[in-house]
Amino acid sequence: MLASRLLALLCASLAIAVNQPRTIPAANLWPFHLRSFAGSADLWRHINGSIAVSTDVGASWNAVESLGHDIESFTIDKNFPESRAFAVDGKRGLLFQTVDQGRSWTQMPSDHSFWDIAENEADPNTTLVLNVATNPFVRDDIVVNPKHERFNIIRYALKSAFLSTDGKALRLMTGLKLPKGQLLFKHCDIFGAAPAQKVICSFQMQVSSWTGYHQNYFLFHSDNHGKTFKVPRDFKLRTVLNRWLLSGYDVVLTDAKKKVRGVPMYRLFLSRDAVKYEKAEVLSDYRPPTLEPLGGSPKRLLVRTPRIVDDELREELLVSNAHGPLLTSLVILDPYSQSVTFIDTDADRVATILHPWHLQSMTAFPANKGDALITFDDGHEWSRLKLRDPKGEFGCDPALTDSCFVNTMSPQILEMHREEFGRSGFYSNGTSGPPYWEYLSHLTDCPRQSGVLGVSALIGTAVTINGTLRSTSESMTFLTTDGGRSWQKILDFPAKVAFGNHGKLLVAIPFSNGPKISQFHYSMDQGSTWSTGEFDRPFRAFMLTLVPGDASSTAFLVSAWDSGSRNHIIDFSEMLVGPNAASDRGSDAARGPVVDEQQVLKLLSG
Secondary structure, eight states: OHHHHHHHHHHHHHHHHHTSOEEEEOTTOOGGGEEOOTTOOOEEEEETTEEEEESSTTSSOEEOGGGOSOEEEEEEOSSSTTTOEEEEETTTTEEEEESSTTSOOEEOOBSSOSOSSHHHHHOTTEEEEEEEEEOSSOTTOEEEEEEEEETTTEEEEOSOOEEESSSSOBEEOTTOOOOSSEEEEEEEEEESSTTSOEEEEEEEEEEEETTEEEEEEEEEEESSTTSOOBOOGGGTTSEEEEEEEETTEEEEEEEEEEEETTEEEEEEEEESSSSSOEEEEEEOSSSOOEEEEOTTOTTOEEEEEEEEETTEEEEEEEEEOTTSOSEEEEEEEOTTTEEEEEEEOSSSOEEEEEEEOOTTTOOSOOGGGOOOEEESSTTSOOEEEEEEOTTOTTOOOTTOTTSEEEEEOOHHHHHSOHHHHHHHTTTSOTTSSSOGGGTHHHHSOOOOOOSSTTOEEEEEEEEEEETTEEEEOOOEEEEESSTTSOEEEEESSOEEEEEETTTTEEEEEEOOSSSOEEEEEEESSTTSSOEEEEEEEEEOEEEEEEOSSOTTOOEEEEEESSTTSOOEEEEOTTGGGSTTOOTTOOHHHHTHHHHHHHHHHHHHHO
């Protein structure tokens, strides 16, 4: 009888082990070390000049010996992430390419050396750096921009640039001639659909005049694959300040040389084919506007402009719109007490959350700053974040839709330390302290995505209003699966959450910069039920990320605050290949480890 119970206990224990995620010590492995091809479970690592691949989620690594041990950079092509990557040997001046997820690598030959001076090639303190740009519209279009790096610190731009139109061999673009002056920066892209693709090169030069040294920015286009270049017609008589290639737009910033009520006006030119440019005028104080992709949308841009409104520093956010005005104002916010987060809702649209917060106390929503608000139509209408309370936990009245809502905290502000604010002078008002551009980007959130449309998790509090009474919960973690239109509590404590398996798999660690943790939490049914996993030893965790790849990934990297602590990879792949691993697993599969533990306890007590 005892033997049969022990046998049953052993079987149950084995079931627990199989049904729990695997934790793998990851030494000093950090997110920026890892790469993964879209749709592949293999991990790639670039550390100390060597590239290695793991087929078991980081448990073991095999070096790619054919590439050597002087690899300066390893990048997966952002335009074709399912198959192509580039590796640069910075000592020998070689460029390697793979088009089959790293199974084989070939050297890309060129008709001229990437080194501009033979002495640099022989100098052991000089490394060749190659920036590779590809055309999202034509797979075989590749541009290579060489640079030199001295003593691993200083980089010098080179005047040459190379082009491939067959995806295999490179040739020097002989038509590219430098403007007068000292070259500070150069970058070339190839952009547009065949046969009308253009090579676009921009230069930043330091020139001298009777007034001293100053910097000029030059822009050139080639419509014959780099044989000849000319200044594009739209910019012959304009002062070009910068250029970006973002979200399918070629964007050029120019100085309009005029002011409106004393405020500098800049002009943005946007084009989807580098032929026809649309113009938008933008007012901006202190410095020119900055641009970034809007969420994960391939067609939208976010433009940030500092403004002075009633003698107070503000930031205006503008968004591009492929189906309406070129740029529309999203919101004007106070960068000292507000920030924004974006949630992708479909390929062209995002929801925007405006978070109030308090600089000194780091709380998210002081009473005098209002509640968190969300907009689904680029700022035309704003509303509170609707709280779903299916279990009646917060006493919400379904008939009063505005009586229960969530006040969310800014993810980026929560990551910042109070002492960092003090050291940098962030307690200053808008008229003193450090220059505006030194800290603006830290006080407003960059778009943060789960990798799945409409899915996001944020820390916040549940607010219930009953007549004149307002009740606020402790900080918790809330989830939306419908693009921010409704939110539901998933954890009773503030947590950092990462998503995998197309948004079905959630992993969470407590949001804390203090006590060490020995457990993590996970849900395999999008937050309906939760289980816990164990690390091999307690440590102070500060970062939780999905292992690089696409939204199908099922491995996560937990990074430690302390340099002496080991980082960990949490791997769910073995759990998802069993008999209960169908794509639409039910709650029984998600509760697997918990059910098994109860069975073990029942056997012991019986």
